[in-house]
Ligand code: IPM
């Protein structure tokens with residue numbers, strides 16, 4: 001088969017890690033007889049510098065015409081002083097919205113080989129964990145009404161969290177469907193003791209839960225969830241939550257796995273076209289130095305094969321290659337944790353992964 005993949009390399013380490021994932025996809029294509037065609041489009045700071053806007057029309061059109069899209073990262077100090085609606089991050093939100101990708105799947109699992117890299121106590125990591133974070137991606141406070149105005153204490157700024165029943169229903173369904181293929185447990189995270197939008201969230205999730213009697217559905221307040229993630233991560237299977245809570249909790253979940261450099265994500269809508277990206281950022285401090293860990297992007301490419309193209313065996317092949325490389329003790333700087341072991345560069349660890357495919 002032939003697949004057309006849009007590439008959004010973006011800023012910082014984006015180009016290095018996307019190039020690594022492209023090499024892996026090409027190798028998998030050779031092995032299984034698929035052709036992956038890649039077309040690059042500009043997004044983020046590089047797009048601002050090149051064509052004057054973070055999300056050019058060609059990028060949106062190109063992504064919508066692709067079978068699926070792989071993204072590196074956007075943003076960096078160079079663009080940090082731009083007004084909010086001109087920032088590279090706005091382009092990322094824009095492409096998620098334009099592609100109608102309301103679901104963000106962020107798996108956080110502990111690789112046995114990386115147990116020592118986790119900041120959690122050994123007795124906690126000993127139990128292992130495998131969490132699928134289902135984050136709502138095109139609603140909530142990220143997309144609500146915002147602005148500046150005169151308030152009670154003078155000038156103020158506001159952002160609004162709003163969720164419709166429809167938006168909650170569709171993300172809840174994704175969570176329950178996901179749980180049916182896993183351990184049949186959903187924890188729905190909200191702040192229903194304070195927020196009205198969370199109360200609607202909770203009511204709606206419970207209504208959808210009735211259609212999935214086999215799935216155990218529990219509510220958890222977001223502050224408690226932040227605590228439980230470090231206290232006992234093994235209790236989680238599927239976590240479903242709003243855009244902002246999901247943003248925050250997925251960084252926490254990634255860190256307890258040992259490195260944010262390992263965590264992949266898939267953004268999906270109602271079609272098979274998705275946007276796949278590592279959950280980490282553009283790491284401007286190490287950009288262009290061949291030091292970045294490409295594994296999160298490589299695993300994102302594996303998610304693309306699985307969720308967009310239904311190439312399960314091919315996806316497994318990439319994940320197994322990554323596992324083998326980690327089991328053999330190969331580490332990038334972020335995974336070495338100051339241990340006295342040889343550290344591989346981005347291209348070197350990519351070569352090791354290619355050898356296992
Ligand atoms: C993420 C990022 C983005 C988000 C930023 C860069 C807009 O933090 O994908 O987690 O908040 O969604």
Ligand code: MG
Pocket residue numbers: 247248251279
């Ligand atoms: Mg984030």
